[in-house]
Amino acid sequence: MAEYNRVSECVGLITLRNPPVNALSAAVRQGIVDTVQRALSDPNVKSVVICGQNGIFCGGADIKEFGSNMTGPPLIPMIHAIESANKPVVAAIEGSALGGGLELALGCHYRIAHSKARLGLPEVSLGLLPAAGGSQRLPRLIGVPAALNLITTGRHVTAAEALQLGIVDQVTDHNTVDAAVKFALSVAGRSLDPRRISTHPCPQQPDLDALFEEVMQKVRQSARGAIAPIACVQAVRAAATLPYAQGMERERELMATLFTSGQARALQYCFFAERAVGRWRMPSGARWDTSKPRPVHKAAVIGLGTMGRGITVALAQTGLSVIAVETQEKQLMEAKQAISGMLERGAKRRGVAPALDGVIYSQNIQAVADVDLVIEAVFEDIALKTKVFQQLSAVCKPGTLLCTNTSALDVDQLASETPNPELVVGMHFFAPAHVMKLLEVVYGPRSSPQAVATAMQLGKKMGKASVAVGNCRGFVGNRMLKPYIEEAFFLLEEGATPELVDQALEEFGFPMGVFRMSDLSGLDVGWRVRKGDGLVEPGTASGRSARIRQGRRYSPLGDLLCEEGRFGQKTGRGWYQYDKPGSRVARSDPWLHSFLGAYRAQHGLVARRIDHQEVLERCLYALINEGFHILDDGIAAGPEDIDVIYVSGYGWPRHRGGPMFYANMVGLAKVLERLEHYQQLHPEVPHLQPSSLLRRLVASGSPPIHKWGEAIKKLHSQL
Numbered sequence: 183m184a185e186y187n188r189v190s191e192c193v194g195l196i197t198l199r200n201p202p203v204n205a206l207s208a209a210v211r212q213g214i215v216d217t218v219q220r221a222l223s224d225p226n227v228k229s230v231v232i233c234g235q236n237g238i239f240c241g242g243a244d245i246k247e248f249g250s251n252m253t254g255p256p257l258i259p260m261i262h263a264i265e266s267a268n269k270p271v272v273a274a275i276e277g278s279a280l281g282g283g284l285e286l287a288l289g290c291h292y293r294i295a296h297s298k299a300r301l302g303l304p305e306v307s308l309g310l311l312p313a314a315g316g317s318q319r320l321p322r323l324i325g326v327p328a329a330l331n332l333i334t335t336g337r338h339v340t341a342a343e344a345l346q347l348g349i350v351d352q353v354t355d356h357n358t359v360d361a362a363v364k365f366a367l368s369v370a371g372r373s374l375d376p377r378r379i380s381t382h383p384c385p386q387q388p389d390l391d392a393l394f395e396e397v398m399q400k401v402r403q404s405a406r407g408a409i410a411p412i413a414c415v416q417a418v419r420a421a422a423t424l425p426y427a428q429g430m431e432r433e434r435e436l437m438a439t440l441f442t443s444g445q446a447r448a449l450q451y452c453f454f455a456e457r458a459v460g461r462w463r464m465p466s467g468a469r470w471d472t473s474k475p476r477p478v479h480k481a482a483v484i485g486l487g488t489m490g491r492g493i494t495v496a497l498a499q500t501g502l503s504v505i506a507v508e509t510q511e512k513q514l515m516e517a518k519q520a521i522s523g524m525l526e527r528g529a530k531r532r533g534v535a536p537a538l539d540g541v542i543y544s545q546n547i548q549a550v551a552d553v554d555l556v557i558e559a560v561f562e563d564i565a566l567k568t569k570v571f572q573q574l575s576a577v578c579k580p581g582t583l584l585c586t587n588t589s590a591l592d593v594d595q596l597a598s599e600t601p602n603p604e605l606v607v608g609m610h611f612f613a614p615a616h617v618m619k620l621l622e623v624v625y626g627p628r629s630s631p632q633a634v635a636t637a638m639q640l641g642k643k644m645g646k647a648s649v650a651v652g653n654c655r656g657f658v659g660n661r662m663l664k665p666y667i668e669e670a671f672f673l674l675e676e677g678a679t680p681e682l683v684d685q686a687l688e689e690f691g692f693p694m695g696v697f698r699m700s701d702l703s704g705l706d707v708g709w710r711v712r713k714g715d716g717l718v719e720p721g722t723a724s725g726r727s728a729r730i731r732q733g734r735r736y737s738p739l740g741d742l743l744c745e746e747g748r749f750g751q752k753t754g755r756g757w758y759q760y761d762k763p764g765s766r767v768a769r770s771d772p773w774l775h776s777f778l779g780a781y782r783a784q785h786g787l788v789a790r791r792i793d794h795q796e797v798l799e800r801c802l803y804a805l806i807n808e809g810f811h812i813l814d815d816g817i818a819a820g821p822e823d824i825d826v827i828y829v830s831g832y833g834w835p836r837h838r839g840g841p842m843f844y845a846n847m848v849g850l851a852k853v854l855e856r857l858e859h860y861q862q863l864h865p866e867v868p869h870l871q872p873s874s875l876l877r878r879l880v881a882s883g884s885p886p887i888h889k890w891g892e893a894i895k896k897l898h899s900q901l
């Protein structure tokens with residue numbers, strides 16, 4: 183769909199019409215081909231302007247089409263036809279020009295952008311490269327280093343940066359189409375040869391080989407196994423070293439490999455999953471589009487430890503007034519300094535003024551009387567939290583939403599201790615709360631839809647990937663983490679080392695393996711939880727029976743390390759050793775290896791050879807199996823909720839789409855078969871017992887992930 187009008191007598195105006203982002207669907211491509219042809223064949227038309235409706239130029243190729251048989255005119259010849267036109271074609275860029283949208287603009291002879299527009303080639307984040315000539319035209323236009331940066335990171339640039347880089351010719355604060363029409367009139371009749379980017383050589387670059395080598399090394403390191411960033415470098419290299427036609431051929435070959443790769447499917451799934459989680463539903467039937475959030479202008483944070491500080495910063499950065507409460511004076515002063523520092527650094531990075539005045543500090547809980555929403559972030563102790571909630575219920579104005587940032591305690595129990603349980607939800611942030619993208623919004627049976635809608639909207643305002651989940655031990659993320667960590671402990675007992683387990687997980691794509699992560703977050707955290715659960719016993723007992731607790735296999739390895747004072751990085755010793763407490767570089771620790779040897783001997787365990795595949799299958803399939811239980815219990819509405827939680831909060835490699843998508847890619851029957859295999863070998867490990875949902879899905883023919891909802895009626899997947 184592209185509309186054609188003649189304006190100012192001799193300018194052909196083509197408007198892309200495909201809400202919401204004017205993606206280049208088959209119909210839009212056909213519309214462009216037809217209207218360009220019409221403009222070029224009209225003798226009264228001297229120049230052409232292409233714009234998009236509703237303030238957005240174009241969000242790129244229609245990603246939804248990638249999963250189907252693509253029909254309609256292909257992009258590349260369409261853009262070539264524009265570039266080789268004998269009348270000037272001007273792109274009027276408002277809103278966004280991304281991916282194929284920018285490639286279309288690069289085929290035009292001139293580009294005029296509104297000052298608020300954003301431009302970029304984000305294909306890499308979808309597992310692709312700019313394959314409608316973008317990888318070949320952009321380096322020719324702005325040079326190899328800048329093009330490499332934009333194409334390998336996929337970052338969006340402002341109009342001002344685009345002007346500085348030479349991507350656009352003019353930036354306007356006024357009506358972009360009017361400016362483009364005026365511009366088009368002014369250039370009518372000029373020679374277009376110098377404006378055809380594909381005919382330009384790439385700007386000369388000294389030490390080209392060294393540059394590509396350096397960038398490739400950097401990209402390989404940060405890609406964690408993703409193939410698209412590497413293909414992006416290869417495509418730009420082709421632009422720098424080959425004639426345009428050959429460069430295009432290389433672009434096509436590289437794209438063909440990426441396009442059919444599982445990684446592109448996974449990354450595109452993530453794109454849609456992140457949007458789908460905003461369309462939340464509760465088992466009661468309450469849903470995002472029928473639940474109106476309450477306005478939140480003023481919020482409060484109670485407790486200014488690490489989490490409370492980060493939450494205060496996240497709230498203040500959205501422009502809210504925040505009352506930050508900490509009863510201990512010394513803590514309050516320290517927190518004020520830390521929060522101000524974080525706000526200042528964040529503002530400097532974003533080039534804005536720090537919201538220091540947005541935060542009012544108080545030692546008195548009465549100060550929160552007129553806020554719209556409170557986030558409690560005191561120590562994880564149910565008695566303390568209950569007391570705080572009771573105080574808040576007495577102090578706050580009627581209707582104030584009471585949120586708890588607990589990561590482990592029972593949100594329903596807390597709600598039941600207040601006179602208005604419908605106003606209570608969990609807002610589970612991840613440390614550091616002003617940086618980490620994930621927010622679990624935890625509803626109980628009595629939470630009102632309005633309370634959930636308000637917390638979800640606030641999460642979105644803070645730029646979080648907010649996922650609504652039901653209340654259960656560990657919610658979604660931590661509940662799935664438990665079997666993953668337990669399997670890693672069991673693998674150590676059976677002969678693995680922390681290095682081996684971590685290497686397998688890091689090669690899979692996690693930024694850190696389970697043991698390095700445990701050292702970072704502190705071994706004492708899990709120890710405290712296990713003590714609370716009555717699982718920790720003195721470490722003198724030996725044999726198999728000493729490793730069965732509460733009727734199931736238990737590994738006391740983490741407890742034994744804690745008894746030695748090895749809490750991880752903060753004590754300089756954990757699963758690894760560190761130069762000094764607080765240092766981050768993990769080194770193999772011979773003490774740990776002999777400790778493991780002695781432990782195995784004490785318990786009559788014989789070390790065996792364990793390979794990466796077993797590590798991955800046991801850790802990941804145990805985690806995935808718990809994900810199926812969570813779906814079956816109705817704690818998550820669909821697999822996309824789990825996947826977004828794992829990709830945004832737990833370091834699951836995005837190019838593998840999240841645990842449930844990964845299970846779908848591996849094949850549900852295979853996951854089931856491997857779980858059954860390990861369950862036979864380890865009958866005392868309940869989390870290896872395949873979930874009945876997994877069995878039912880396999881029995882119903884292992885439908886693809888977006889059809890799980892059809893097979894299992896309880897799911898409310900929004901994919």
Ligand SMILES: CCCCCCCCCCCCC[C@H](O)CC(=O)SCCNC(=O)CCNC(=O)[C@H](O)C(C)(C)COP(=O)(O)OP(=O)(O)OC[C@H]1O[C@@H](n2cnc3c(N)ncnc32)[C@H](O)[C@@H]1OP(=O)(O)O
Nearest residue numbers: 205241242243244245280281282304312313314438441457
């Ligand atoms: C044998 C094999 C041969 C292989 C050869 C195959 C060759 C194929 C030829 C391809 C040529 C390559 C072309 C090109 O290089 C590839 C691309 O262009 S890929 C797309 C690149 N574009 C993007 O990544 C942009 C994605 N979108 C965004 O970043 C944002 O949506 C936005 C545009 C900045 C707007 O943001 P918001 O206002 O916040 O809105 P939302 O993000 O919530 O989006 C609203 C709504 O729109 C849907 N949507 C957005 N972009 C697209 C899109 N490009 N295609 C389809 N749909 C899109 C989004 O999903 C939302 O809908 P909802 O999911 O909520 O229903």
